[in-house]
């Protein structure tokens with residue numbers, strides 16, 4: 192299958208310095224991210240997964256190397272790693288969505304306003320934005336009775352679902368997720384993973400960092416980061432439902448994906 196590259200990291204290095212030492216977290220890393228993929232970054236704690244995600248998304252700058260954004264409509268490639276801070280912020284706003292382990296909702300705004308405030312960064316059409324915000328909230332089962340509630344009046348799982356909606360309100364070309372289920376219980380983890388799978392199924396490109404095999408299984412391409420480089424990667428095809436679910440018509444395929452991923456991670460020493 193021919194896939195379009197939307198983001199390229201070339202010779203990417205990131206070094207953190209403090210008074211006494213330098214820590215080389217990413218080392219000459221090369222990577223293409225493809226449109227429509229659900230790309231997962233795994234690796235041990237401290238291997239540089241979040242650092243890589245932040246560099247790719249323009250939240251942080253590489254020490255050396257380049258990040259080039261090609262976009263989805265054949266626009267001219269742009270080297271975002273040399274953008275000014277303002278331009279980089281504009282790039283993030285217009286092309287990227289974010290979900291983190293913590294939901295970072297604004298406590299003093301309703302669920303709906305949290306979503307709409309993000310949406311207003313890219314549109315002035317309030318009516319259309321309100322309609323889309325409500326529709327997206329409905330799609331993650333945050334119904335009308337909860338739209339005006341403040342985050343503290345919602346459960347942790349509901350809060351994270353609002354945060355996912357906020358992450359995609361601007362129709363980002365890439366949704367970056369850093370341990371989006373890391374703070375959730377099992378049921379809420381499943382809910383959020385289902386939402387991410389549904390988004391990806393609709394064509395949303397996703398790059399997600401996770402420690403959890405259950406979350407990683409939602410991806411089609413799994414990268415394994417070790418000591419600042421991509422040790423290896425595997426393509427397991429799109430998610431085909433739960434491998435343990437006997438009512439899943441694609442259970443055999445799902446089991447095969449699961450086995451491939453487990454074998455890959457075992458090979459990586461995970």
Ligand SMILES: Nc1ncnc2c1ncn2[C@@H]1O[C@H](COP(=O)(O)OP(=O)(O)OP(=O)(O)O)[C@@H](O)[C@H]1O
Nearest residue numbers: 207208214216234235236237238239240241242243
């Ligand atoms: N802003 C920073 N300043 C200094 N060191 C940093 C900074 N950000 C990350 N590091 C260091 O870089 C290394 C990699 O961190 P990073 O958060 O990318 O790892 P990770 O693989 O995402 O880890 P985890 O799975 O535990 O979240 C760690 O040793 C961390 O302490």
